[in-house]
Amino acid sequence: MASNTAKKPFDLAIVGGGISGLGLAIALLEHGIDLTIYEAAPHFGEIGAGVAFGPNAGRAMQQMSPKIYDAFITCKTGNQHESKHNSWFTIRVGDARRADKDGFVRPGKKVGDALFDCTLSGGGGRGGVYRAQFLDELVKDLPEDVAKFDKRMVDMTEAGHGSGDMVLHFADGSTAQHNAVICCDGIKSKGRIWLLGQHHPAKEAFFSGKYAYRGLIPMDEAIELLGEEVAQNSQMFLGYHGHLLTFPIQKGKTMNVVAFNSRKTWDDDKWVVTTSKEEMEADFAEWGGHVQKIVGAMQKPDIWALFMHPPCETYTKGRVCLLGDAAHATTPHQGAGAGMCMEDSYIMASLIKEAQDVDDVQRAFRAFDQVRRERTQKNVTTSQEAGMMYDFELYGDDLDKIEESYQNRMRWIWDIDLEAQLREAKEFMKNVKL
Ligand SMILES: Cc1cc2nc3c(=O)[nH]c(=O)nc-3n(C[C@H](O)[C@H](O)[C@H](O)COP(=O)(O)OP(=O)(O)OC[C@H]3O[C@@H](n4cnc5c(N)ncnc54)[C@H](O)[C@@H]3O)c2cc1C
Numbered sequence: 001m002a003s004n005t006a007k008k009p010f011d012l013a014i015v016g017g018g019i020s021g022l023g024l025a026i027a028l029l030e031h032g033i034d035l036t037i038y039e040a041a042p043h044f045g046e047i048g049a050g051v052a053f054g055p056n057a058g059r060a061m062q063q064m065s066p067k068i069y070d071a072f073i074t075c076k077t078g079n080q081h082e083s084k085h086n087s088w089f090t091i092r093v094g095d096a097r098r099a100d101k102d103g104f105v106r107p108g109k110k111v112g113d114a115l116f117d118c119t120l121s122g123g124g125g126r127g128g129v130y131r132a133q134f135l136d137e138l139v140k141d142l143p144e145d146v147a148k149f150d151k152r153m154v155d156m157t158e159a160g161h162g163s164g165d166m167v168l169h170f171a172d173g174s175t176a177q178h179n180a181v182i183c184c185d186g187i188k189s190k191g192r193i194w195l196l197g198q199h200h201p202a203k204e205a206f207f208s209g210k211y212a213y214r215g216l217i218p219m220d221e222a223i224e225l226l227g228e229e230v231a232q233n234s235q236m237f238l239g240y241h242g243h244l245l246t247f248p249i250q251k252g253k254t255m256n257v258v259a260f261n262s263r264k265t266w267d268d269d270k271w272v273v274t275t276s277k278e279e280m281e282a283d284f285a286e287w288g289g290h291v292q293k294i295v296g297a298m299q300k301p302d303i304w305a306l307f308m309h310p311p312c313e314t315y316t317k318g319r320v321c322l323l324g325d326a327a328h329a330t331t332p333h334q335g336a337g338a339g340m341c342m343e344d345s346y347i348m349a350s351l352i353k354e355a356q357d358v359d360d361v362q363r364a365f366r367a368f369d370q371v372r373r374e375r376t377q378k379n380v381t382t383s384q385e386a387g388m389m390y391d392f393e394l395y396g397d398d399l400d401k402i403e404e405s406y407q408n409r410m411r412w413i414w415d416i417d418l419e420a421q422l423r424e425a426k427e428f429m430k431n432v433k434l
Contacts, residue, residue, distance in 0.1 A: 007032050010358040013168055013178035015153050015191055017044050019051075020324025020341040021184035022138045025146065027065045027349035035270055038176065039169060040152035040185075044139050046131035047272075048304075050249040052234075052339050054088075055414045057339030058125030063418060064346040071137035076127030079215075080232035080252045087117040087234065088335075091406060094237025094244055094291040098397055106399055111288035111311050112237070116407040117400065122414030128234075128249045128256060147324045148176075154192050156181065156320065164358070166319050168394035179358045180319040180365070182348065183359065184341075187307060189326035193408055195317045205307035207266040208331045210387050212306060213259045213280050215298035219248065222255040231255055236390065238289050238402070244291050255257030259284065259334070260306075262391060271305040305332045308384060311377040315431050319358070321365040323348055328376035333387035336413050343418060347372060349431060358433055367429035371421050379413065 011034035013019045022044070025037050051059075053072065061069045068313045079085055092112055093105040103110050120126060152171040159165035159177055168176045183191025187205050196203045222231035232255075234247040241262040245414045249256045261283045284291050313323045324341040351364035386409065388394040395401035 007034060008355065010179040010361055011035060011353075012361070013038060013166070013176065013181045015065060015168065015181060015183045016040070016185035016189075016324075016326070017147055018046070018186055018324070018341075019135075019185060020326075020345060021340050022135070022142070023061075023064065023068055023342055024182065024184060024323065024349055026068055026138065027144065027345055028204045028352060030065055030067070031145070031349060031353040033352060035124045035146065036178070036377050037147040038151040038153060038170070039147055039149050040171075042149050042164055042409075043102060044135055044147070046135045048131055049214055050128045050247065051131050051134070051338050052128040052247055052335040053126055053342070054124035054336060054339050054410070055124035056416050057124045057336075057342045059123070060339070060342040060418055062347060063122070064342070065211040067141065068342075071134060071140075072125065072129065073147070074137050075134045075247050076125060077131040077251050078127040079234055080248055081229065083287070084233040086116070086120050086391060087236045088120050089236040089239075089245065089247075090114050090120050090409065091116055091118060092235060092237050092290070093239070093399070093404070094287050094410070095239025095242070096288045097240055098392075106320075112290040115182065116403050116406070118207060118410070120414060121411055122416075124302075128247045129261065130249045130254070131339045133250070153185065153190050156191070158318070163320060180361045181321075183320065183322050183326045184324045185328035186325045187309070189322065191320060192322055192326050195322060196316075196415070197319055199264040200233070200312070202310040203239040204310040205309050205329050208263065208308045208384055210260050210262055210306045210331060211266070212261075212304045212419075213257075213275075213295075213298065214304060214334075215257045215301065217255045217294070217297045219253050219255055222246075223298060225297060226290060231292065237287075237289075237398075238390050238392065239287060240397070241391050243387075244284070244294060246294065257298055259291075259298070260387065260391070266305045266307075268305070271307060273303050273305075275301050275303045277301060308380055313381070315366040315373055316369045319362055321348070321368060323368075327372075328380050330380040330383045331387055332383070333390065334379060334383045336379050336383065339413070339425060340379055343416070344368075344372055344376070346418060347422055347425055351425055354426060354429065360429070362434055363432040365427040366432045370428045375416070382409065
């Protein structure tokens with residue numbers, strides 16, 4: 001990757017090469033920063049099918065790096081119908097139990113009918129990507145020697161001799177020393193446990209009360225089942241203790257499905273478990289025709305338990321900082337987790353670009369924590385609340401209250417002025433005393 005800037009007198013370790021680690025690495029390399037990515041897996045890879053980015057995420061990518069934005073544009077798919085370009089989701093009731101004795105959920109509206117659109121704000125590109133394709137696009141031009149694979153970090157220590165450097169310890173017994181470390185190691189972050197301490201109540205994620213089935217349906221089949229308008233544009237079907245959403249990916253060739261349901265506890269050590277089609281169908285047995293058809297067409301159902309982080313009081317300690325899901329893993333109900341990762345990467349890379357030495361990197365970490373923590377933690381709590389709303393647990397099944405909330409609740413996410421946040425962070429960084 002070409003760099004127009006002189007090398008800085010420090011080198012960084014990025015632990016984890018998911019959306020956060022890769023986005024950050026690409027932007028930092030463009031600023032001429034020396035870095036190594038340590039990834040636990042044998043190669044880069046994303047699990048799961050689609051991920052949707054909101055307008056805030058599109059703008060973050062655009063501001064962060066032309067390469068990342070190009071990758072997004074190459075992969076992104078929005079609603080296929082012109083009239084739905086500004087719709088986040090079309091909202092419908094999916095659960096047949098909500099209907100009155102004549103089958104209506106609202107005057108003139110039956111189960112499965114479109115009730116209203118939740119309209120987008122904030123400009124910027126938005127859309128769903130197929131995770132594997134997006135990742136392939138991102139890593140295309142990454143220099144080969146930047147990433148080290150099969151490197152599962154198990155611990156960190158400070159280097160001796162007063163250098164202040166950090167030493168990473170890996171499961172294979174090897175170590176690596178760097179001036180500073182950014183932990184992008186996801187929801188089960190080892191960096192988070194190191195930073196907060198073994199006994200901290202927020203060191204690990206907890207079960208949110210929701211789980212999801214994820215699947216893909218070829219678009220031709222989806223159109224046959226649901227008709228063009230439903231299949232080719234984003235839909236959300238609401239119900240009691242569950243909801244189901246769909247959006248097009250792969251330039252409209254595939255319909256991505258996520259079907260949510262609730263349970264009180266999660267006792268399995270694994271967070272993704274295989275289930276049977278019968279079990280999945282039983283979860284939606286009392287839902288209406290659209291949902292029954294979608295669930296019926298989903299193959300190989302896996303259940304994903306949805307965990308989330310409790311808020312913590314800092315994202316940084318010394319020369320270590322948390323970023324992305326390692327800092328603020330969230331439920332996916334606002335479709336904003338990966339978008340927050342992109343925002344994080346943009347702010348972090350822009351601050352490190354300003355750093356002249358490793359002390360400035362530490363200042364950048366403090367400024368990052370200052371401007372990013374409140375917003376990203378708010379996403380975690382409001383996302384859980386949104387999931388409850390879709391599942392008739394926040395305003396019950398009062399569709400008027402739900403509609404009113406939909407029209408406003410995402411604005412603060414989509415409308416963020418990231419340039420203003422970056423200015424605030426830069427100002428803060430100048431005044432940090434170490
Ligand atoms: C069901 C579901 C649906 C979602 N849908 C959306 C959506 O539509 N829109 C949205 O914005 N967000 C969505 N999200 C959230 C989004 O997927 C995450 O916020 C995002 O992928 C997190 O990226 P990350 O790089 O921070 O972490 P991860 O993707 O978890 O990447 C962490 C990386 O670190 C590596 N790693 C882990 N531990 C170590 C270690 N000890 N040493 C070295 N490497 C390590 C892992 O192998 C991995 O490559 C969804 C999440 C779920 C569960």
